[in-house]
Amino acid sequence: MASGIRNPISGMEKGQRVMLTIGIDVGSISAKAVVVKDGELMGSKVILTGYNSRNAGEKVFGGLLAELCISRDAVDRIVATGYGRNSVDFADKAVTEITCHATGAYFQDPAIRTVIDIGGQDSKAIALNSAGRVRDFAMNDKCAAGTGRFLEVMARALEVDLDAFGEKSLQSDSPAVISSLCTVFAESEVISLIAKGESRKNIIAGIHESVGARVVAMASRVGIQEPVMMTGGVARNVGVVRALEKRSGKSILVSKFAQVNGAIGAALIAAVNR
């Protein structure tokens, strides 16, 4: 799927033995795995994490190898990341999702200076230097409002498929105002908006604007330097991307591999650090 994308940071030399590395990103909602061979992305797999993050890591890893007909012995190194990174005990190393998302984004476009990653329970802003290293980062604090789980709760309250959230919000003519920072209270705010007869598209657009406001405020702490890339599962929601652009006044590139970007970064790091 990513043929032609070369790894600009692996530092591999011609004639060096081909490295086959795996990145496993066990997030709070989904577990992702990718295979990188000689600086090229060979394939990826995404499953739901479920209650046992160790099992999820094993399952997504085994599933991906089976799909690509790769034997375990052929794998040189494995790096785990994500909130469940330390439970992937068969990995050679655990690296935080901050470093992995930065590496993954830099791999796709070395010009990127800011990464906004919104996952299941974390939102992060990562400032990169010209070498693709993390210069600074900010993360959401104790509250998970404005993350993937927040959007899931809202989708359930609105009885709208989460995948349709983005497109629906683009049809909004007047976004509703969602002011509560708390996911549970925001949900009741949404329910009262429904009761008042507010349209779904305006409510969804309002939800996206509240996410945008929260994430931009956080990202501004590290400085939103362009070009900006968005990664993480929520990047697939065009409504959130537009809301972030509107709020920050910057254009945002969406990673083609948004959801597996952290796993890509992990696999690349596995190839570099021996």
Place this chain on the structure above:
Amino acid sequence: MTITEKPVDTEKEKRKIKSVKKMKEIMTHYYIDAKTADQTGKKVAWITSGGPVEPLIAMDVIPVYPENHGAMIGASKMGADLCENAEAMGYSGDLCTYALADIACSTVNGGPIGGLPRPDMLVCCNNICGTVLKWYEVQARYYNAPLFILDTPFCHTEFSEEARQYVRRQLDEYLAFLETNCGRKFDQDHLAEVGRLSMEGQRLWQAVLDTAINKPAPMSAFDAFFHLALIVTLRGTKTAIDYYTELLDEMKTRVAGGISAVPNEKYRLLWDNLPVWYRTRWLSDKFASHSACLVADTYTSAWCGSLKYMDETDFLNSMAEGYSRIYLNIGTDKMADMVLGMIDKYDVHGLVMHSNRSCKPYSLGQYDIQRIVQEKRGLPTLIIEADMIDARSFSESQVETRIDAFMEVLKA
């Protein structure tokens, strides 16, 4: 049948600070004295951590620190439970958790030492925060004990002559308050002697902290959090001087023998704000796993930070400035200057700031200080969201990811 003994980890034993035992003994005696004061005829005064304690020592009153007690509650992981008790009494969960835990503890005689001894009087100095005013009023009403409030104006950059006179006159009122409540004349000569001991103790404490300038550092901020107790509670006594003299000797011996707080110290960090009392071990192990040592902190150095404003030969008069210009009572720019000074002095690689849910005066301005440090020293900084004693405000995986990512930045 063979008995297998657990092998002694000699490496770990070597790193243990021997003075810890002595310190525990002193603190145990101190609390026994305080808790048996009603039998020995001594008076007990509750006092805020930044309050002028020397006049109490001079009058042979036992000073008791609800904040030190708060730290013990936190370290014993009893904070959240006591805070919930206070919330059930009607206090807002947004208040300082030292205040909440202390107020709740009084009603149940709970906590790690079964509550503090009843105060005969309370002394509240607002140089550390505004919460102490209402907190001490609540406790003065609860115990029906007299309360003295020392109001120290906020010193953004300078200390005006008007401020000096304002605080100085209150010190006279403070001495009069003690005369009334102790039923005897205040001995100014004794205060001068206590003041001298206090300053000597502070200089020794500073000297102990300064041993961490050495590479590797013989002690970490986590050690300082522990050994701090005496300069807070027994400042102005010979006990504190003797103890810190011993501790300083031990640190010098460690430096000479190359014994470090953290094995293979590679990264030196500066800590800002109060400790996360219920997680000091976890945080210490976490940083040590990255070969990082928190070599200094803005918190424990606050108990010797205003020495430059104190005059041993004119202690009473110099107390006005010394007790006003403490770390939490100065402007953000001045705080940033002190942070920059410590960064240079201890030669650190990064700054770790605890954004403490409880402590507004300490946590307000941290983002500005962070920016100033990044601009002027280009150092990586990390902000951890937590609370000093309320474990409900701590998310392990969130904090762990931040620390790991911060260390990855430092190592890159």
